Amino acid sequence: MVVSVDRGRWGCVLGDDPDRRVVAMRARELGRTPIVVGDQVDVVGDLSGRPDTLARIVRVADRRTVLRRTADDTDPFERIVVSNAEQLFIVVALADPPPRTGFVERAMVAAYAGGLQPILCLTKHDLAADSEFASEFADLDLTIVYGGRDDPLEPIRELLRDSLTCLLGHSGVGKSTLVNRVVPEAERAVGTVSGVGKGRHTSTQSVALPLEGGGWVIDTPGIRSFGLAHISPDDVIAAFPDLSEAIEDCPRGCTHLGPPADPECALDALPGKERRVAAIRLLLTALNSNDPWVLGNG
Ligand SMILES: Nc1nc2c(ncn2[C@@H]2O[C@H](COP(=O)(O)OP(=O)(O)OP(=O)(O)O)[C@@H](O)[C@H]2O)c(=O)[nH]1
Ligand SMILES: [Mg+2]
Numbered sequence: 001m002v003v004s005v006d007r008g009r010w011g012c013v014l015g016d017d018p019d020r021r022v023v024a025m026r027a028r029e030l031g032r033t034p035i036v037v038g039d040q041v042d043v044v045g046d047l048s049g050r051p052d053t054l055a056r057i058v059r060v061a062d063r064r065t066v067l068r069r070t071a072d073d074t075d076p077f078e079r080i081v082v083s084n085a086e087q088l089f090i091v092v093a094l095a096d097p098p099p100r101t102g103f104v105e106r107a108m109v110a111a112y113a114g115g116l117q118p119i120l121c122l123t124k125h126d127l128a129a130d131s132e133f134a135s136e137f138a139d140l141d142l143t144i145v146y147g148g149r150d151d152p153l154e155p156i157r158e159l160l161r162d163s164l165t166c167l168l169g170h171s172g173v174g175k176s177t178l179v180n181r182v183v184p185e186a187e188r189a190v191g192t193v194s195g196v197g198k199g200r201h202t203s204t205q206s207v208a209l210p211l212e213g214g215g216w217v218i219d220t221p222g223i224r225s226f227g228l229a230h231i232s233p234d235d236v237i238a239a240f241p242d243l244s245e246a247i248e249d250c251p252r253g254c255t256h257l258g259p260p261a262d263p264e265c266a267l268d269a270l271p272g273k274e275r276r277v278a279a280i281r282l283l284l285t286a287l288n289s290n291d292p293w294v295l296g297n298g
């Protein structure tokens with residue numbers, strides 16, 4: 001598994017032992033194939049892991065899940081943030097920087113479209129109460145956990161155990177702080193919040209860290225924009241088995257938002273699903289909002 005990426009060098013863990021590591025380059029025949037943290041790869045060459053040795057990545061296995069984003073909603077060039085993660089911790093500070101529902105909704109859309117289970121992880125509870133923010137997501141069946149500096153670790157450990165989990169969020173929300181609490185050996189650099197929105201990021205590369213007792217957590221650099229140009233409304237609905245069959249009855253090109261845009265959307269003909277459909281339409285609205293700059297001007 002690829003656990004780190006740095007200027008054309010990939011850190012890989014061999015087999016199941018997190019301590020057996022090699023640094024690898026990409027074999028020429030792979031061209032510019034993206035290789036990201038979480039990828040399962042075949043490596044050849046010097047696998048001793050001794051300093052200054054370099055292995056070669058010759059194959060990237062099919063990805064079970066893919067978290068993708070684009071720079072903005074019109075950008076045709078999509079980047080893979082991580083692959084094969086089972087869970088996406090959407091890390092949001094309750095203050096400093098202030099939370100944005102739009103970011104959570106967009107991250108949820110990307111998670112569902114990529115096959116990851118989204119979990120909302122709230123930090124900085126010591127600075128602000130959360131009553132209103134968390135309630136916005138009540139109808140989405142979103143698991144919510146507190147991951148701030150003073151919050152108990154046990155619920156977090158429970159969720160992370162035996163899973164590959166990616167932490168995603170704006171710069172300064174406390175991703176690395178949380179990683180350092182669950183993996184003390186990680187010693188991830190932690191920053192101040194002064195640079196938020198000004199392009200200053202404390203973490204600049206994604207890194208996967210092994211959890212004691214099984215599982216991995218991936219710390220990622222803070223993101224400012226989350227473009228979703230690559231995702232269609234159907235991709236989102238496909239993640240909800242109770243709704244995905246129904247949309248086969250929708251007219252062509254239906255965006256599933258309901259009237260007035262889609263007066264014949266089949267989601268309006270599902271008895272007892274009104275609240276759920278309304279909640280999922282909030283996600284679709286975020287997808288259509290054409291506003292990837294969810295942090296604003298900071
Ligand atoms: N008050 C308070 N501060 C916190 C909490 N969690 C993290 N911080 C502080 O927030 C600042 C930023 O934390 P980081 O962990 O570096 O944030 P990050 O999300 O990794 O940021 P990037 O690496 O830039 O993406 C640090 O000064 C932390 O001490 C919390 O629960 N409460
Ligand atoms: Mg960080």
Ligand SMILES: [Zn+2]
Pocket residue numbers: 247250251254255256257262264265266267
């Ligand atoms: Zn529809």
